[in-house]
Amino acid sequence: MKALVLDEIGGEYRMADVDIDVPIGREVLVDVKASGLCHSDLTASALGGWPVPAILGHEISGVVAAVGPDARGFTVGDHVVASLQSHCERCPACVRDDINMCEKPGFVARPDGERPRLSLGGIPVTAVAQLGGFAEQVLVHENNLVRIDRPIPHELACILGCGVLAGAGAVLNAAEVPSGATVAVYGCGGLGLAAIQAAVIAGASSIVAVDVSDEKLAYAERFGATERVDSLATDPVATIHELTGGGADFVFDFVGRPEVTQQAYASVGRAGELGVVGINRPGATLEIGIGPDFIWNQVRIRPIFNGSTNFRRDIPRFVELFAEGRFKLDELVSRTVTLAEVNDAYARMAGSVGRTVVTFP
Numbered sequence: 001m002k003a004l005v006l007d008e009i010g011g012e013y014r015m016a017d018v019d020i021d022v023p024i025g026r027e028v029l030v031d032v033k034a035s036g037l038c039h040s041d042l043t044a045s046a047l048g049g050w051p052v053p054a055i056l057g058h059e060i061s062g063v064v065a066a067v068g069p070d071a072r073g074f075t076v077g078d079h080v081v082a083s084l085q086s087h088c089e090r091c092p093a094c095v096r097d098d099i100n101m102c103e104k105p106g107f108v109a110r111p112d113g114e115r116p117r118l119s120l121g122g123i124p125v126t127a128v129a130q131l132g133g134f135a136e137q138v139l140v141h142e143n144n145l146v147r148i149d150r151p152i153p154h155e156l157a158c159i160l161g162c163g164v165l166a167g168a169g170a171v172l173n174a175a176e177v178p179s180g181a182t183v184a185v186y187g188c189g190g191l192g193l194a195a196i197q198a199a200v201i202a203g204a205s206s207i208v209a210v211d212v213s214d215e216k217l218a219y220a221e222r223f224g225a226t227e228r229v230d231s232l233a234t235d236p237v238a239t240i241h242e243l244t245g246g247g248a249d250f251v252f253d254f255v256g257r258p259e260v261t262q263q264a265y266a267s268v269g270r271a272g273e274l275g276v277v278g279i280n281r282p283g284a285t286l287e288i289g290i291g292p293d294f295i296w297n298q299v300r301i302r303p304i305f306n307g308s309t310n311f312r313r314d315i316p317r318f319v320e321l322f323a324e325g326r327f328k329l330d331e332l333v334s335r336t337v338t339l340a341e342v343n344d345a346y347a348r349m350a351g352s353v354g355r356t357v358v359t360f361p
Ligand SMILES: [Zn+2]
Pocket: 038, 039, 040, 041, 058, 162, 163
């Protein structure tokens, strides 16, 4: 099958004919129909951390082509979306349904001693995050898949595999924003836009979008933000305090820069909550005054990993919301390309709004 292979860390992807094995055990072979270009694949390609050659791509929608003898949840022809939430379903975290905290995510890998799932000229090929979606097919453990019973276009379904869930999950699962709350969102990229939509679903009374890009702020309004703040032109902290009458009940930071996290913290009102989703650089710090106001204000800080999602519960939920017209996915996909165009598409990604998706015939 054709796949984009990364031969060296920091290099470009190269089209290659990769051998893919047949499913064993609980594995499922999927014909990939759409594969989203997430920014984190670009970061991963530059940083590495796994053996090359490797195949990246982790936002996958496709159709089951074959199932292993022990796979329980899937049959040929099922519409599926993949997730990098690898989990074992047996550890204490999995048993309490908190698969984000799984202690044995390596459970989904093919056991040592078996043939590799993927190979190129006899050399094993790494499927990054056990997925490897920049390819015509993926061979994955069934625990990395969810079935979509109400099919929607693959190029929309695939983006549910990663950023959309993390952004919306921060609002709905982690913070559990109640109806009537005031919300502010720092950073209106894909995650921020999903969070804004989730805040609408939660019934937030006002949603303040903060960004430095006019284009992203315009998107934010289309997705339900009630106010927009260009943080280059206006002080976002003072503006949020003014708009919300003393600070927002829930503030989400999707940016991952210490100065923004600082502003986001200062934007929270009394007894409110800061949700930190954007990942800051190692060693970054947040400075918090702990004088009398610290106790008086009772502001909580919640770091949120992956939107506290469980992809098997949440992906079908967002498919339903999309089908009911309550969650926009089509507006999040700005462009479709072929597998051969991925390098170019990544080069043009900086600053663009919306997802680029690879589609397959
Ligand atoms: Zn991603």
